[in-house]
Amino acid sequence: MNNGWKWENFFEAFPLILKGLGATVGLTFACFAFALIFGFVWIFLKHIPNKPFVWTVDWIMIFIYSTPPLVQLFFIYYALPMIPVIGVTLNPFICAVLGIGIHYSTYISEIYRSGIESVDKGQWEASKALNFSAFDKWRKIILPQAIPPTIPMLGNYLIIMFKEVPLASTVGVAGILTIANSYGALHFAYLEPLTIVGIIFLTLSYPASILIKKLEVKMNTRFDKNTIIAKPNKKVHKKMNFERSDHIV
Amino acid sequence: MSEQSVKDIEKINTLNTEQIVKYRNVTKSFGDFHVLKGINLDIYSGEKVAIIGPSGSGKTTIIRMLMTLEEPTSGDIIVDGKNLWKMKRNGTSIPANEKHISELRGNIGMVFQHFNLFPHMTILENCMVAPIHVKKEDKKEVQERSIQMLERVGLGNKLNFYPSQLSGGQKQRVAMARALVMRPKIMLFDEVTSALDPELVGEVLEVIRDIAHNDDMAMILVTHEMDFALDVADKVLFLDQGVIIEQGTASEVLEHSKNERVQAFLRRFRKI
Numbered sequence: 194m195n196n197g198w199k200w201e202n203f204f205e206a207f208p209l210i211l212k213g214l215g216a217t218v219g220l221t222f223a224c225f226a227f228a229l230i231f232g233f234v235w236i237f238l239k240h241i242p243n244k245p246f247v248w249t250v251d252w253i254m255i256f257i258y259s260t261p262p263l264v265q266l267f268f269i270y271y272a273l274p275m276i277p278v279i280g281v282t283l284n285p286f287i288c289a290v291l292g293i294g295i296h297y298s299t300y301i302s303e304i305y306r307s308g309i310e311s312v313d314k315g316q317w318e319a320s321k322a323l324n325f326s327a328f329d330k331w332r333k334i335i336l337p338q339a340i341p342p343t344i345p346m347l348g349n350y351l352i353i354m355f356k357e358v359p360l361a362s363t364v365g366v367a368g369i370l371t372i373a374n375s376y377g378a379l380h381f382a383y384l385e386p387l388t389i390v391g392i393i394f395l396t397l398s399y400p401a402s403i404l405i406k407k408l409e410v411k412m413n414t415r416f417d418k419n420t421i422i423a424k425p426n427k428k429v430h431k432k433m434n435f436e437r438s439d440h441i442v
Numbered sequence: 443m444s445e446q447s448v449k450d451i452e453k454i455n456t457l458n459t460e461q462i463v464k465y466r467n468v469t470k471s472f473g474d475f476h477v478l479k480g481i482n483l484d485i486y487s488g489e490k491v492a493i494i495g496p497s498g499s500g501k502t503t504i505i506r507m508l509m510t511l512e513e514p515t516s517g518d519i520i521v522d523g524k525n526l527w528k529m530k531r532n533g534t535s536i537p538a539n540e541k542h543i544s545e546l547r548g549n550i551g552m553v554f555q556h557f558n559l560f561p562h563m564t565i566l567e568n569c570m571v572a573p574i575h576v577k578k579e580d581k582k583e584v585q586e587r588s589i590q591m592l593e594r595v596g597l598g599n600k601l602n603f604y605p606s607q608l609s610g611g612q613k614q615r616v617a618m619a620r621a622l623v624m625r626p627k628i629m630l631f632d633e634v635t636s637a638l639d640p641e642l643v644g645e646v647l648e649v650i651r652d653i654a655h656n657d658d659m660a661m662i663l664v665t666h667e668m669d670f671a672l673d674v675a676d677k678v679l680f681l682d683q684g685v686i687i688e689q690g691t692a693s694e695v696l697e698h699s700k701n702e703r704v705q706a707f708l709r710r711f712r713k714i
């Protein structure tokens with residue numbers, strides 16, 4: 194056993210571990226993207242006008258977010274292939290995206306819901322009075338108002354998921370943690386590589402969370418009179434002038 | 443003949459005789475609470491109808507059912523000859539589906555007490571979004587028409603402003619332009635000035651007056667502005683506790699009503 198801190202281990206392990214960062218970040222974004230999309234699937238399912246169906250969906254969601262993501266990951270990786278008929282063996286990366294992504298999609302769907310509920314009732318009524326189809330109502334009126342205020346919260350979940358993806362190492366998806374572990378096993382030195390992992394997580398998560406705080410302030414004042422006056426909508430202005438001069442010609 | 447009744451006859455002569463909206467024994471309850479108790483009402487093409495009455499009498503509910511924001515408990519609402527909430531299938535009457543309702547809803551536009559503009563769009567976009575996406579009209583044509591309409595309501599110089607940058611009166615004028623570019627056959631106004639500061643009421647009424655005198659769509663106005671109702675309405679309904687207790691020309695109801703309750707209501711109003 195190799196006791197104590199050795200800088201040569203630190204400098205040797207650092208570039209090796211850093212090589213795994215791409216995989217960790219990539220997996221994070223893959224899980225996040227999946228959760229963002231699947232979050233909408235839950236919302237869609239819950240808007241189907243059939244009470245027993247919606248209750249069933251509710252219970253499935255409660256089940257998913259009340260059980261640990263690690264259990265779900267193991268289930269998809271180890272148990273799913275053993276189910277008769279529908280059982281399939283998936284590659285570890287897909288398992289990780291499904292396991293972590295589905296788990297967090299239930300949280301993200303709750304965030305969407307809070308955003309949707311914050312849209313004024315009058316907006317739904319105006320959409321109806323203007324005879325919007327359900328699809329256009331969501332696309333043009335409701336979601337453009339519901340989603341922007343939730344962006345900071347969604348960003349928080351991106352950070353949380355970044356910290357969760359090392360779970361994927363348990364089913365054999367490589368990342369900074371797996372590299373650190375194997376470095377430790379090989380050299381009988383865990384102190385330096387795991388410290389490095391901690392440092393990497395900190396240097397990415399902390400600035401990201403500060404960025405998100407800033408975003409939050411910005412979002413809260415988004416429809417504020419003064420902030421908008423200070424920044425007129427240039428895009429629309431340009432487009433308009435162009436189109437108008439277009440048919441004057 | 444008095445000047446007022448000459449004016450009334452002129453108005454009636456210019457009306458189309460076609461009923462654009464009919465209410466037949468329409469009731470509405472929220473739980474045990476009977477808000478409307480058997481409403482019968484005819485509105486002719488181009489007719490301007492004012493609904494007045496005490497708070498809670500059901501005025502808003504009457505027009506919200508026509509806008510399909512509320513479903514009647516019983517009775518029929520006929521729009522342009524078709525039953526709004528029911529359709530025929532194999533000879534029997536069944537609840538209308540969304541396709542049926544949306545076809546008829548296209549005839550109707552509404553201006554709300556609290557404007558309900560889309561805050562994430564400029565006022566020009568507010569006007570353009572429905573004609574483009576709902577009626578699938580040509581974008582250029584819609585844009586021209588929207589600009590004309592916003593100019594008409596006096597906001598031609600604010601096309602790229604967001605609703606949050608406008609006063610209440612300006613917002614309400616945008617809301618009217620937005621409803622008008624859809625070219626409805628019937629426009630509903632629910633106390634459109636009562637959320638406004640008093641000094642902004644005039645500019646909004648002016649726009650409605652302009653629409654009422656120059657456009658040939660039917661209008662139903664829920665209002666507390668009696669002088670305004672007298673000026674623009676062909677017909678005035680007095681609603682009390684869910685029942686139309688008096689209807690007639692504006693002058694009949696607002697100036698010469700024999701009904702005790704109507705008189706008491708109007709007296710109270712004059713005093714305020």
Ligand SMILES: Nc1ncnc2c1ncn2[C@@H]1O[C@H](COP(=O)(O)OP(=O)(O)OP(=O)(O)O)[C@@H](O)[C@H]1O
Pocket residue numbers: 472477495496497498499500501502503504
């Ligand atoms: N969604 C609802 N649920 C329960 N009660 C309702 C609902 N909408 C309206 N009501 C009740 O129905 C009655 C009539 O309401 P409505 O808004 O039509 O009155 P109104 O004549 O427009 O009154 P006001 O002049 O105050 O606007 C009121 O007592 C109101 O509280």
Ligand SMILES: [Mg+2]
Pocket residue numbers: 501502503632633
């Ligand atoms: Mg009302």
